[in-house]
Amino acid sequence: MESSVHLHSQLLELIPDSKRVTRGPSIVAAHSQDYSHHPPHQPDVVVFAESAEEVAKVLHFANHHRIAVTPCGVRTSLEGHAIPIHRGISLDVTPMNQVLEVRPQDFLVRVQPGVTRTQLNRELRKYGLHFPLDPGADASLGGMAATNASGTTAVRHGVMRDQVLDLEVVLVDGSIIHTGGMSAKSSAGYHMTGLFIGSEGTLGVITELTLRVYPIPESTVAARAVFSDLAAASESSYGIMQSGIPIGRIELVDEHTIFAVNQAKGTTYMEKPTLFLEFEGSRAAVQEDVRIVEEICREAGSDPGTPGTPGTPGTPGTPGNAAASLSNVDNTGGGLIDFVFETETEKRNLLWEVRHDAALAVIQTAPQKRMKVTDVCVPLSDLPEAIRMARETIDAYDTYGAILGHVGDGNYHVIFMVDPDNAEEMRIADEMNDKIVQYALSRGGTCTGEHGVGIGKMRYLAQEHPDTLPWMKRLKQVFDPNGILNPGKLFVDEQTE
Template sequence: MNLQEALMSIIPDPERVSSSPSVREQHGRDLSYHHPHLPDVVVFATSTREVSEVLKFANTHRVPVVPFAVASSLEGHIIPVHGGISLDLNRMNQIVEVCPNDFLVRVQPGVTREQLNATLKTYGLFFPVDPGANASLGGMAATNASGTTAVRYGAMRTQVLGLEVVLADGRVVRTGGMTMKTSAGYNFTHLFIGSEGTLGVITELTLRVYGIPEQTVAARAVFANLDAACQAAYGIIGAGISVGRVELVDERTVAAVNRFKQTAYEETPTLFLEFSGSRAAVQAEVQLAQEICEEEGCRAFVFETEGDARARLWEARHAAALAIMQTAPGKRHKATDVCVPLSKMPEAIRFAQQTIDRHGIYGAILGHVGDGNYHVSFMVDPDDEREVAVAEQVNDEIVEYALAVGGTCTGEHGVGLGKIKHLAREHADLLPLMKAMKAVLDPNGILNPGKVFI
């Protein structure tokens, strides 16, 4: 009996246990430049029970299992480098319960953030974590995603109150609960968040949600150079303004967005900002932010209060990665993802720009500079060894700089395949403990093998 036949004894539906070349191809890559690798079989699960049965089988027969959702990851997390089973959770996409009086929801892992917010809007609520892509909430928890709103609301780890997780041997466990805090025992919820599918498969999440603010204002501040934009961002944070988003894009990013979205933004370094709260508070904070930007030589400060106009402005920012990808059709996307202490952010971005220029390659700088997290995006041909080597060298230098000033090799994308060596450099003393934990929860090494560490 082959693998597909064996799995069909668990899920007797040929449409949900597939070895079709096209389906396997779809599940063998993400948005990154990492080389694809096909799974042997793709299983489309619809319940925790099915996930449990698949993992019991896989654990018994030592078959690798890689959780999969919308494939928006950027470090090869969902690429099944050892073949085996790609466990697709997209059909587990039910919002189980909305508890508006408790400001929380329970969702299955395949629910996307846009799907959740469309439902929450009717309750006057929203879920704040916004990585840009319409990612699945299970995947966002697995990588501890954050994005544009982290400066105010924090990353996924801040928003997850509890999880249902299926362990490698098929056991189903629940962590946390429905309260905003707990001091009961070890924090296994936070252990699974950011574990990238290497410790268990998330099958349900309990999340915090928030009331929609009275007023939201989006603003765009244009500067002559990156230094000025960085200093303005740092000044806004330092002034204690309760800003919801502080996003930096350089002139190359703006140019790419203009071509991709047919917009006409001035092609110079730009801060995208968002403020929300009571009308009086927002008005005061926008005024103060504008003054700080003007002190740093801001050439234009434009803000939008109307919903559609705000959406168009943020659509331009969210389209940045796709716009950069369109600058080099046929190539693949590679992005750095370092995070540094806020005081080091302006000089860190200056170093990144100098490094790109020194190596003479195209690299666009953008990021969530309000919390010190920034990216340099490259387009590379995975089959061109020299091109990949130069991009890797630039990435390595940027990471080394971040680590030297007390930063991290990944602020939000996770380790996956691409940052294994950098994790070893950042947390060499903790790697034995990480491996020991992995051995306890996944002794046969079936869960997403080859990721995070080797």
């Protein structure tokens, strides 16, 4: 407490604004946690930075005095990145929330790190452009870069590392550097931009991003394909990927998760494995893509005696009309049960309701608890088996978990609701989590496809990257020799422990 008071007065000398350098209980409490289940830790002081220069002042000071700094944005992290477990300073960059420059003809934009993705998209819409990455939460772009976030559109547009052309980063010595440039590609030296993306605030603090943006497609169509079993859904999703169609999103929701949504919302969606799809492009191209995808889904699980013979293709409705539900249900031998698509925005959203509401529905099953989310990513062909294994694991513990799969890139989440104070519940969740991660690693996959390592996956990072972990630690030494930046995340830094 004494030291908090002293630190507060020291920081006020650097930034003489008591609204932005604060020990206020509600602000300190808010900055003690993020969206994750990890236990809260209060910072000594919260600093709201308004510029790179202020960030530089704080880092230079903190580095000199060996004080932990935990950078944060809107704190939607699911792995405790924003929790100041070594107290010190919570460095909040949300006041840096300006879209600095839109360059429509260059398909790029310069933003401050506190800008959220929906805020950016509101601004971009004026130019007929959008930033397609969608991690679900309305995350800040600085945070998305820090964790190399992605989401449902990764299958089409890649991950955060693919979007960032340049970062302004403040280093612990207070220097402010630019890592890249304004050109769409470059082979000029080591990939410094890529190094800071995904570094989880442990190498420097991001104070500006230059991002790729994309034209809003002429046409967007959402579709939902319901299957009799997981095998047919998986076969279809592979067929769709194999077709080379530039699919916008392809998401799998299993029957247990749809059951949860029905319970939570009183809806009556068919409780079967369901693919949620999005198509984008020119009107005619999208119409054709939908037709092909429906044909692929219809062939999945059809009589194996006639491989290659397309099933009778349904006559898809013209996109833009009311939902064209193809009701010629065929349950013989498994396969597609229903295929529906929609063009208009509101109806598209309704069509995707189950996918959008799945996490929320799971939260509603236990509103007093907190989320624990697995984030493994496996080679594409291993995904059906990985999901089946995850479901068996959940069932074996006689508990509940929702499964959401980014089928296009092998990344899927199991969402458990846990009470961090209930040791037995946490033990069970940890055991299930461990089984899911071990399977993924055994297949050459990763413990984290998009959420980052944070607090919760440090031992899995060590297991996944035994070869490079020592080198990661050496890089950390280069950029943060005193270990003040987000200590206790990503890996245990021997210097500070």
